[in-house]
Amino acid sequence: MTATATRPARPEDALPGGAALPVADPAATRRAALRLVRRDGRAVALMLTLNALAAGAGLAGPWLLGRIVDTVRSGGGVHTVDRLALVILACGVAQLLLARYARYVGHRFGERTVARVRVQYVERALALPAAVVERAGTGDLTARGTADVTSVARALRDAVPEVCVAAAQALFLLGAVVVLDPLLGLCGLGVFSGVFAVRWYLRRAHGAYLAEGAATSALAELLAATAAGARTVEALGLQERRTAASEQAVERCRRTRTRTLFLRSVLLPAVDVAYVVPVVAVLLAGGALHGRGGISLGVVITAALYLRQLSDPLATVLFWAEQLQSSGAAFARVEGLGRAPRTRTAPAAPAALLPHPAAESSPTVPADDRIEVTAVHYAYGAGGPGPAADRDVLHGVDLTVRPGERLAVVGPSGAGKSTLGRLLAGIDAPRHGSVTVGGVPVAALDPAALRRQVVLVTQEHHVFLGTLRDNLQIAAPDAGDAALGAALAAVGAEWAAELPAGLDTELGAGGRRLGGSQSQQLALARVVLADPHTVILDEATALLDPRTARHTERALAAVLTGRTVIAIAHRLHTAHDADRVAVMEEGRLTELGTHDDLVAANGAYAGLWRSWHG
Secondary structure, eight states, rough: OOOOOOOOOOOGSOOOOGGGSSSHHHHHHHHHHHHHHHHHHHHHHHHHHHHHHHHHHHHHHHHEEEHHHHHHHHOOOOOHHHHHHHHHHHHHHHHHHHHHHHHHHHHHHHHHHHHHHHHHHHHHHHOOHHHHHHHHHHHHHHHIIIIIIHHHIIIIIIIIIHHHHHHHHHHHHHHHHOOOOHHHHHHHHEEEGHHHHHHHHHHHHHHHHHHHHHHHHHHHHHHHHHHHTTHHHHHHHHHHHHHHHHHHHHHHHHHHHHHHHHHHHHHHHHHHHHHHHHHHHHHHHHHHHHHTTTOHHHHHHHHHHHHHHHHHHHHHHHHHHHHHHHHHHHHHHHHHGGSOOOOSSSOOOOOTTTSSSSSOOOEEEEEOEEEEEEEEETTTTTSSSSSTOOOSSSEEEEEEEEETTTEEESTTTTHHHHHHHHTTTSSOOOSSSEEEEETGGGGGGGHHHHHHEEEEEESSOOOOSSSSSHHHHOOOOOOOHHHHHHHHHHHOOOOGGGGGGGOOOEETTHHHHHHHHHHHHHHHHHHHOOOOOOEEEEEETSSHHHHHHHHHHHHHHHHHTTTTEEESSSTTTHHHHEEEEEEETTTTTEEEEOHHHHHHHHHHHHHHHHTTTT
């Protein structure tokens, strides 16, 4: 709706356990995969049936070829051979059509399922509290939503249909060899000599691919942070430090990728050898049995062809097994988002989506708009690792904000002003004490109710791709052009009237790029449209020049008459215009009163006022 604080993640802000975001355990991942399958059970059943029929049709060719060999050896005529050859052709065409339709059904299943995965991922990402997203870092969230979801999509769209076809073919081929001759079938089981290599691979692959995904996320986070702060890096001469950090992240990616490549380099040669062993065994054993008159030459040839054909489906299974291991690790990371802390009530998901864990019951509706801060202590990353995890940045803060009051929060940098603003906005919850609105804890309100009560606007902002109208209607979807224009006028955004297409002007990449002050005015216009009862302005006009900032603040005050406004500011003219001023020092509320009273008291605020006036 409006801009919220997006400070860089700090080490002490990491989620418990040191992981950026949770990763689902294997059991939870399997349950989620089974839910996906059950959601489209008919398509899966049809796919398996078609694969079985295609595999059965594929058995006819080698068996009929063996019959042809025996027919020729026994002096059969050309007419019989031609008839059998036509049957082979018909069975081949039937196998082709059945396999093609099976893949078609499988691909449709994969596309529908991956659409559910993508939509659910977005729902879960939007349900994450802002504090969780900030502390986890956008790199991990982005990597899961792009590379990991793409890997899952590839597995569902391509791997699952191919593996089903190949598995059905392999089972039918082995069964056919056993039916031809049990002894030759026993020789054919030599193909499972590769199972030992597969077991060795599977025990190591899941962890290796998880490590690779984590390294990729860390690299994405680092590159995103470096690109976003490129001017700061250049201004402070941090190029060598950022380059060194990037090289370390790239090296971690290289090591994890090399590990997975090593696992494949052991698996694939061992499997290639396993393909040859049963064919050689059948030819040797079959030749001996044929020499003694135990079986016909046609049976030996048929069994050898079956086992030779077996290499293709097994190769397909093993090829996709490697992809499925990678995709399984990716799915564990995607599914792990559902284990992250969430807002009290997540957005309602369509019935087609996978179920979230049961949501808690709706909290009590606030009795009024009175905000009470009682004995609040807060520490960033409380309960997490690191020496700063339990160090309070707020110490026993008590504050009451009356409905309709204009309160200014001032103090030196690092005094805890923005942290207090985050608690008042419900982005974070206090470690001890309470922050309530109308008697209800602010952090316990569901997102919709919270944003009707409190909106936080910071000096950081975001312009979404789309038109100016789209950007404004995020806050009020039903607002008409007159209301949108009035909101822009209220914050002094005269530039909007000069846009070539007015409200239909495209913003962002490929369209009109707004400057920092214009983007900030756009964020403030959203506040006017949202019309919450309480607005928290955390340096919300910092990017505007002083004169424009003063004009915008007074215009906002006029528009928000009757609303509670809490302004966190370094420009003390904001405090001068406020009903009351709260002074923060070293995480404590040290003074509270009107501007005139605090100046007369000759305390910390009076010193700030004199310093600000030179």
